[in-house]
């Protein structure tokens with residue numbers, strides 16, 4: 001069942017259009033994450049769903065009802081902000097109860113819901129404190145608690161973890177995942193953080209200058225990015241991208257990369273034209289080999305040992321360094337000459353002019 005439906009949603013500030021005809025059907029219970037570079041329109045889109053930003057065009061439906069003109073309080077959704085937006089003069093309990101009180105909810109119901117949310121979020125010991133007497137993570141929990149007690153049909157999160165330190169981010173990310181598994185509430189979540197997007201999302205929407213670049217499950221975006229933009233945006237470290245050429249000989253499509261020619265699999269039924277392409281290879285799809293089999297070779301300029309794996313950066317003579325994933329205890333040293341070749345089943349080919357995927 002569709003919980004939130006966006007059809008041809010547009011936003012303009014004066015003559016400047018920042019959101020262009022966005023179509024998304026968000027399923028009931030789905031966790032949808034909006035990602036994209038700074039200024040791509042993530043917050044604007046979220047704020048339009050929340051009712052905090054006027055919609056310039058299109059239809060926004062929540063629970064099957066057109067809500068374009070409804071104020072935030074009548075949309076049956078709750079938003080959790082980056083800066084928590086708690087009332088500083090109220091206690092945690094008062095902060096959580098405030099929205100319900102304003103609606104005239106029965107006192108017993110308020111108490112029961114606040115107690116329940118406080119247990120779920122483990123903030124019961126702080127109910128009588130004020131926000132200033134809490135840590136960042138505790139404040140974030142209160143902000144979520146305030147949203148939960150309203151029992152809205154959907155939750156909207158605007159970079160909720162970006163003010164927390166690294167360890168707390170991980171902890172709160174797990175909390176949010178657990179909470180979602182338990183409540184199965186429809187959620188739209190804006191983040192800059194790759195790991196948050198990959199781990200929390202049922203589907204990720206990648207936005208690029210106010211347009212949807214791709215929408216799909218995290219691993220689909222990772223393994224089959226529809227465009228060079230998505231390929232470069234999803235995945236850390238970034239996918240290696242190399243200039244190459246598409247050639248067509250006797251009906252056979254091939255890629256010419258440096259002095260090699262390789263058949264392009266899975267491109268047979270496309271209307272392809274010869275020309276410049278970009279080949280993408282993820283760091284984990286490059287394997288060390290002997291010089292005779294190598295596609296690339298170069299001096300190891302930097303080795304980043306992360307504990308779980310090691311990333312090596314090779315100087316191949318091109319402007320860009322080649323990132324290669326090694327095992328965590330790989331016996332490599334800066335200055336070593338290293339040869340690698342790609343896993344041919346995992347290379348990505350994009351048309352240079354349009355950036356669209358060709359294989």
Ligand SMILES: Nc1ncnc2c1ncn2[C@@H]1O[C@H](COP(=O)(O)OP(=O)(O)OP(=O)(O)O)[C@@H](O)[C@H]1O
Pocket residue numbers: 013016018036037038039040041042043044045
């Ligand atoms: N009030 C405004 N008037 C004019 N332009 C605006 C206004 N608010 C936002 N914009 C523009 O709309 C675009 C989208 O902004 P938005 O804040 O949604 O981006 P974002 O993807 O959330 O960015 P960030 O990740 O940096 O928060 C930007 O180009 C921004 O400059």
